[in-house]
Amino acid sequence: MTVKAKIRLYVDVPLGKGQSLSLSKDQAHYITGVMRQKTGAKVALFNGRDGEWQAELAEAGKRRAVLICLEQSKIQKTPPDVWLYFAPIKKARTDFIVEKATELGVARICPVQTDYTNAERIRQDRLQAHAVEAAEQCGETYVPPVEVLQKLETILAEWPTDRKLLFCDETLVNAATQGLAGAKGEKWAILVGPEGGFSDKEIAKLRAMDVTHPISLGPRVLRADTATVAALTLWQNTLGDWR
Helix, strand or coil: CCCCCCEEEECCCCCCCCCEEECCHHHHHHHHHHCCCCCCCEEEEECCCCCEEEEEEEEECCCCEEEEEEEEEECCCCCCCEEEEECCCCHHHHHHHHHHHHHHCCCEEEEEECCCCCCCCCCHHHHHHHHHHHHHHHCCCCCCCECCCEEHHHHHHCCCCCEEEEEECCCCCCCCCCCCCCCCCCEEEEEECCCCCCCHHHHHHHHHCCCEEEECCCCCCCCHHHHHHHHHHHHHHHCCCCC
């Protein structure tokens, strides 16, 4: 009977049968010091490319841990080709957006600076770490990259013509799924604005783009983090891999 691993870790190295790898100092401490695992314990590993692998702890020290890959437990699965663009908000709620976007399944996470965005900078490395932690906890084999913060104006000026843009427009009152027209497999992006909404100039620019599909998220004004979850849920249920 195969013993299921209780610990799941992301590692940035190739994975394959018989592969030996040394964990980072922090990961070794987590496994042996925090989780108190001994030699022979099973650990699930993934790197975002080779699926998930069951590994065995071959060496367990306070500062060093060595694992041996035994067998693949999950094939590599990638999310639909949908990117999330969002305006950073307060620290904890921005973390929440990154975590939930990873859990719900996006291919890329892109912070944007709009006219009414309060945050002028982000810690990209910290947000990427949150995406890794979310993937570890929810069983995903893919970790979406978190991009650097860019101005919305720059992003729209360079927008690819083959990617549709789902624009969460709080000024609309139409049914929530009216803007979700298309076929599965198409390239999409979802844009969620800041707490103050989009400026009139930004709304005019977005509505003038041929690829834009404005959408309402219902009759209530949602917080930015709630709106992100609602938009991703609607998209996944209508055009994503939930159906």
